Amino acid sequence: MKKGTFFYSVIKEKCPRCQEGNLFKHPNIYSLRDIGGMPDKCPVCGQDFLVEDGFFLGATYVSYGIAIAISVPILAVMAMVFHVDILLILPVILVVLTLLLPPIMRYSRSIWFNFFVHYDPHWREKQL
Ligand SMILES: [Zn+2]
Numbered sequence: 001m002k003k004g005t006f007f008y009s010v011i012k013e014k015c016p017r018c019q020e021g022n023l024f025k026h027p028n029i030y031s032l033r034d035i036g037g038m039p040d041k042c043p044v045c046g047q048d049f050l051v052e053d054g055f056f057l058g059a060t061y062v063s064y065g066i067a068i069a070i071s072v073p074i075l076a077v078m079a080m081v082f083h084v085d086i087l088l089i090l091p092v093i094l095v096v097l098t099l100l101l102p103p104i105m106r107y108s109r110s111i112w113f114n115f116f117v118h119y120d121p122h123w124r125e126k127q128l
Contacts, residue, residue: 003019006119009119010114015044016119017042017045017118017119017120017123018045018119018120018123020044020045021039021042021045021047022039022043023049023113024036029102035102036105045123051113051117059112059113062107062111063104066104067097071096071097074089074092074096075089078092
């Protein structure tokens with residue numbers, strides 16, 4: 001994956017500005033103690049991770065989209081291919097989404113952050 005792209009930053013959970021510093025404190029995505037813990041600033045370039053109060057509330061829109069993108073194919077395959085009853089499909093979707101909650105939450109934040117902060121290959125020159 002090429003550094004400098006939107007997907008590099010999102011998939012690797014890196015700071016969108018320098019794409020070197022980690023976006024989250026704990027590298028283990030299923031570390032239940034600190035799933036969404038983020039440092040206040042990028043440890044490499046100093047990009048502020050607390051852009052403004054409630055900034056990451058917008059990531060809930062992204063997580064909703066991801067949850068729909070996961071749920072609809074499960075629903076379609078189970079209903080149309082395997083002809084499973086809807087009352088059995090919904091608990092399956094609920095379990096899948098619950099298990100995927102940590103990565104959905106982290107990737108949503110990463111995607112949301114990358115909408116507003118973009119890669120700057122010259123960030124070192126702008127440091128004071
Ligand atoms: Zn950075």
